[in-house]
Amino acid sequence: MSKGKSASADRELAPPAPEPLDGSVFDSHCHLDAMAHRAGVAARSAGAPAEFITAAVEQARAVGVTQLINVGCEVGEWDSTIRSLSQPEVFGALAVHPTEVSSLTESDYERLEELLGHPRVVAVGETGLDYYWDRSSPQEQQRHFRRHIELAKRVGKPLVIHDRDAHDDVLRILREEGAPPAGVVFHAFSGGPAMATECVEAGYLLSFPGVLTFKNAPELREAARVTPLDQLLVETDAPFLTAHPYRGRPNAPYLIPHVIRQLAELKETSESVVCATISATGARFFGI
Numbered sequence: 001m002s003k004g005k006s007a008s009a010d011r012e013l014a015p016p017a018p019e020p021l022d023g024s025v026f027d028s029h030c031h032l033d034a035m036a037h038r039a040g041v042a043a044r045s046a047g048a049p050a051e052f053i054t055a056a057v058e059q060a061r062a063v064g065v066t067q068l069i070n071v072g073c074e075v076g077e078w079d080s081t082i083r084s085l086s087q088p089e090v091f092g093a094l095a096v097h098p099t100e101v102s103s104l105t106e107s108d109y110e111r112l113e114e115l116l117g118h119p120r121v122v123a124v125g126e127t128g129l130d131y132y133w134d135r136s137s138p139q140e141q142q143r144h145f146r147r148h149i150e151l152a153k154r155v156g157k158p159l160v161i162h163d164r165d166a167h168d169d170v171l172r173i174l175r176e177e178g179a180p181p182a183g184v185v186f187h188a189f190s191g192g193p194a195m196a197t198e199c200v201e202a203g204y205l206l207s208f209p210g211v212l213t214f215k216n217a218p219e220l221r222e223a224a225r226v227t228p229l230d231q232l233l234v235e236t237d238a239p240f241l242t243a244h245p246y247r248g249r250p251n252a253p254y255l256i257p258h259v260i261r262q263l264a265e266l267k268e269t270s271e272s273v274v275c276a277t278i279s280a281t282g283a284r285f286f287g288i
Helices: 003-011 032-038 050-061 075-084 098-103 106-115 138-155 167-177 193-202 218-226 253-267 271-286
Strands: 025-030 065-072 090-094 121-130 159-164 184-186 205-208 232-234
Touching: 025 232, 025 253, 025 271, 032 050, 032 075, 050 065, 050 253, 065 075, 065 121, 065 253, 075 090, 075 106, 098 121, 098 138, 106 138, 121 138, 121 167, 138 159, 138 167, 159 167, 167 193, 193 205, 193 218, 205 218, 218 253, 232 253, 232 271, 253 271
Parallel strands: 025 065, 065 090, 090 121, 121 159, 159 184, 184 205, 205 232
Antiparallel strands: none
16 A cells, blocks of 8 residues: 555544543534544435444543534534434534525525424524635625524524634624524634634633644634633534644544643643533533
């Protein structure tokens, strides 16, 4: 086998399990369907098989990650997200990702609102703006982002925001529309300390993924430093954004300890304090 093929194969190897946490915590954002697809166990359209979800949950529990939020952010993922909620450790969030809004119909919105009534669907998301990709125009994205904000207000559930290369417009639209009373969390927060401070003052939560551990992310670490611990969440965004030193390899909820330990170092406190505070925030915010 060539070196190129060997390196490519290595990138698909699951990282080893970290040492268990001194405490328990939850993964506030992962994509079980995408995880199963990347692992080669299911077509993306088929959804994650029950046995795959059970294994992911057990692997996470072994290191102290006791719950997770499975995000279905395409119309074709909603049913499989609902099926995943039969696992007591799994909660859901539903919406349409900003890059996928072009084909949304009124019927889709009606069905989304119906599914959001499920008691284990705890948030509307992920929604927002993504100016990195060009699969939908900024104008389309902004219109649908406003509709998702309205929907979150109507169903009384928190809003999970995707914000990529669109900080100013995301914050502007939130100001114009008014944040849902149930709250706002910036998933995979990617701003610097100034934006973090603005979000904190507005009462938003910031969720940090494995990017927090990347060598080229000093601004993100400073953003975490200036954010009060009780306004922080952690996530994997699995199978994406795997923490250093496994960047590029498949992510999963069992790898949350890498993010917790980075936060504990930044906050100059113990990982048990970080876990307890984040768990209390999740219980308050998502009701889990």
